[in-house]
Amino acid sequence: MARIKTLLAEPLVLASIAILILLAGGELLSPGFARGDQVTRLLTVSAILGIVAAGQSLVVIGGREGIDLSVGVLISLGAFTAGNVMDGVNGAILPAVLAAGGVTFAIGIVNGLGVTLLRIPPLVMTLGMMGVVQGGLVVLSRGAPSGNAAPMLMGFVNQPLLLGFPGILFVWALIAFVMWFLLRRTSFGYAVYAMGSNERAAALTGMPTSLLRTILYGLSGLFAGLTGVCVIGYTGNSFISVGDQYVLPSIIAVVIGGVSLAGGSGNYFGVVLGAIALTLLQSVLTTLQLEFWGRQIIFGAVLLGLMLLYGRQKQLRI
């Protein structure tokens, strides 16, 4: 019994079980829920969440109360930038991706500088940045939807590319590999964990902690920008609040995935499972015809419930 309890507290196990239960529950509620093409669809939506959560997880692992609340508006900004650069032209997809990623990376770096140089708490810094970017977007777009996805991008996100899976899933797999490589096979990754675990000790081994942390926020911005490109590929066009709905889920996915909000632990595979589990939950709730507010309540409750569960674990370990 005690062993089952510790096993259940293991984030990866918990996320996997949640995925199976939600799949089975969805199938019971609405036959066809777990069919192949539906699952592919769910994975596509999971990928969009999973990419933004990659950046979020980096910032959280880096510690010192790391969190990025600006990912929502950076997704919107990425979608807006990409949509306007390509404006429906296939040949402009690459410049669009570079522009979206470049702009959001730069803003992420500004977040990082605020957190490291000015010592603004991440919550406040990224919240402030959220306001600034939101206002900027309204001015730039004059409040109207603008920009169009190129047909090839939409196909890449929505249509089967290989083995019945759309291209975005291969991109997600590539990102997962890059995240693993970065965190487990480069000194950058080891330094991120060290810094998240004990910043003072990390600095006393010579690690450039401020630089590292600034880069983490830059990467979070970059991942949010790429997510924005995927979002406009998914929906075809963008409106200025398209990214808002991803802020809370990006944090919940990170927590479900076993990344401690205190920093210094967790990995991206857990976050991948977390993104899938959360997307499934969202889907089941939609099948139940729950309104938006109902889903928000359940999401928030899931986050708080997980904090309670893992928070206790953490205390026991120390």
Added chain:
Amino acid sequence: MPPALKAQGITKRFDAVVALSDGALTVERGEIHALLGANGCGKSTLCKIIAGTVLRDGGSVEVDGAPLEPKRPADAEAAGIALFYQELSLVPQLTVAENIFLGHEPRTRAGFIDRRTLEDDAGRLLGPFKVVAGSGLDLHMPVAHLAPDQRQIVEILKVLARRPRLIIFDEATAALDRRQVEFFFRMLRELKAQSIAMIFISHRLDEVFEICDRITVMRNGATVATYPAAETDVNRVVHAMVGAMTEHLHPPQVERPANEQPRLVVDRARGRRLRDVSLTLRPGEILGLGGLQGQGQSALLRGLFGADSLDSGRVNLDGASLRLRKPADAVHHGIAYVSGDRGRDAALHGRSIFENIAAASFIRERRFLVWPSRLAERFRQAAAALNTKYVGLEAPIGSLSGGNQQKIFIARWLATRPAVLLLDDPTKGIDLAAKADFFDLVQHLAAEGTSILFYSSEDAELLGLCNRILVFNGGTIAAELSGSTMTALHLTRAAYGDAA
């Protein structure tokens, strides 16, 4: 009339370490009583036992003839024992009167703070000090607006508000300049006139002889002597502190040629806690930094590591000038730093032993790609050099005992093959077996040519391990000991400053 305090036969163990074997102290009413001893002699522990912050294992304490069995600090406080803090406990935003009664304000019947009584009582307490304080001290003024001298008065009044019979002053004058010390002593004499008993701990022996009536000396956890201050002198007191000379506890080191090029030269380093420190460290030399705690030893080591900035001064390594702006600068030049405060300065909590060792190597080797399996063997060797006991490199650091954790943090630097090793009280809180392994390693490293700067708060470690010892006092080097002067007597004398 029974004495204000009578402590007899006090014993205390911390795990395997005996901190006190026979602590004794008797303080009369209206007496200022000095408590002296070398680092680690047990005087702090004895004071903590009297103040109730540490529970004693054996012995008896009587206050005004009544037995005292404190279970917590509040019990000792209720018996009239107070600790004096230097510039730590005042709340700048509150007024003088509010600070004085902070935490035990007089209440009205309804339970609100009785401001009138509070201010009346504060005024009454201030009365005897009016002459000393001058006119500027207003009870309604926020403490933030006070001069440092006036804050001292408030600190004292705060202690007096609890109506103590005995006040413990632990290094209360350490941060004061001469004029402030005189001012402080005037207040102590006023307290003496009020029949309050005082225990006075200071590393400035001249002050002790100036203000104290009697002197009790402790050594190795036991009280060895009590003298009336007027009937003894500095020499006798220092001899009592040191006792029979305990010479080298560890085998002496191999001598190296004296004409060798120096490895590290520090020229007039200044910093926040450093005043013109110059030293030369040769290859394979173990150079000790001695003296009382907090006299600039750690500040120097952290400065040489780039962790705290040096304001001025030059640092040369193998003849080349170094710029040390951040730890990475030091690490790239083969300088390693081991702190005694493992939990804060070294431990990557929750991470594996592998990661805890690897951290410094990445920086030293400017390594970007990491193949754990290729590094593992080297890390195992580094850990083995210290006889570290662990299950596997993948085990979390928290699975090890304190001593073994410290070995891992030393292995972290061994893996970088440092040319200079800075040891900042590295054996703090680790067991004797781990210490022995550590001393063996330090000697072995020195024999291989590593230069070592070694600060320890335990004099015996310095005397046993070092080729030379630089004794620090007030941020500067007060004396250099080598050869025949490497004795506990000389070390203690130099640590206690000019008076000895």
